[in-house]
Amino acid sequence: MSTNPEFTQINPLFARPGEDSRAPRHTLAAGPMGPETAYQIIHDEIMLDGNSRLNLATFVGTWMDDYARRLYAESFDKNMIDKDEYPQTAAIEDYCWHIIADLWHAPEPRATIGTSTIGSSEACMLGGLAFKRRWQQSRRAAGLPTDKPNLVMSSAVQVCWEKFCNYWEVEARLVPVTDEHPCLDGHDLAAYVDENTIGVVAIMGVTYTGIYEPVQEIAAALDAIQAATGLDVPIHVDAASGGMVAPFLQPELIWDFKLERVHSISTSAHKYGLVYPGLGWVVWRSRDLMPEELVFNVSYLGGDMPTLALNFSRPGAQVLLQYFLFLRLGFEGYRLVQQTSQNVALFLSSAIAEHGAFTLISDGSDIPVFAWSLKAGHTDKWNLYHLSDRLRARGWLVPAYPMPDNLSDQTVQRIVVRNGLSLDLASRLLTAITEETAYLDRLEGAMPAEKHHPGFTH
Structure with a gap:
């Protein structure tokens, strides 16, 4: 094969060096190739993927408009953790979760605490960790053992909750779904809750069927359990999908911080928040429900800053996309999109x-x-x-x-x-x-x- 530079310049597409042979798959090539060649090889390979718009299996968003894509391209390099270098991106993150706290009827939206995450799985992990740590603190203060925590939820939960229980050594108490009770609805909840229960998970949008679990009925069942036993068990609402649907399409539904027993809520911004993957949000009802020991301060990025997410370096672009949509759509715009x-x-x-x-x-x-x-x-x-x-x-x-x-x-x-x-x-x-x-x-x-x-x- 000729290595003459002039040949390389005039060589037709798909016959250039690098495109006239198989690309390496499992080892690095000995030398570089042109950027247009590397691009073409990968561009051609991903044609074998399915058309994301026709993927009706996933909840994850596959479309944003041209202005969003432009903003995305302008902010690829922003690291969400580096709040000293990117203070306005950090401020926009705060705008977003305060907006969400208000949307979910937090008693004092400006005085509570929340954060962006890499999808709602990380958000769920943080909600579960807050439950476990507060339960441990309460048990230690009472001189009681802390070695057998459990979390109660439907057997139809998303796999992130099984991961949480596995990773952080919490017993997963799964309430089976049946024809009569196709989701967690408070029925027979007393058989699963005891002094070691750190919390109950309610799902706003069951993955298998899309139905809401009745959070108000679950809270009422836990109220009855507390009246009978003294056990005060909190709820985390996994609103991965419903958290950005119910406020717009079912505003009369009581499922969020209007219920005092709901301590935290998580959602996927990249689902019905309408943002490209991956972004999630978690908000607590009030600041005291997030244990201070789970918030860390770092000073080696140029300033002293708190962080409470599990991940450290992560993209800031999606956070900007969320704020873009909040500005672009407003309440009525979101309602129209979700209604459509x-x-x-x-x-x-x-x-x-x-x-x-x-x-x-x-x-x-x-x-x-x-x-x-x-x-x-x-x-x-x-x-x-x-x-x-x-x-x-x-x-x-x-x-x-x-x-x-x-x-x-x-x-x-x-x-x-x-x-x-x-x-x-x-x-x-x-x-x-x-x-x-x-x-x-x-x-x-x-x-x-x-x-x-x-x-x-x-």
């Missing part, structure tokens, strides 16, 4: 409900997420995993997965409607579901049972 997503969800779920092959499990009237199962007795030749595979072949990612615990013999399929799935595009999805179901119904023999794709992403 819910309208699309209700359009799709009503069509699924009318389809003879399916039974609707949830309809998207909480967060814009709904699920369905295959109607009993409809067919013995195919299942929802086969339908999921057929839709995947057309570019749509619509996951099928088993429900947890007592409902594990039930397979469901779920659609997450996000900003960017228009009603027109949703009608094309409905056509695909109808056509692929008809194809499967025409089969003369059973589809093979095989290992299917992972159920879904959070």
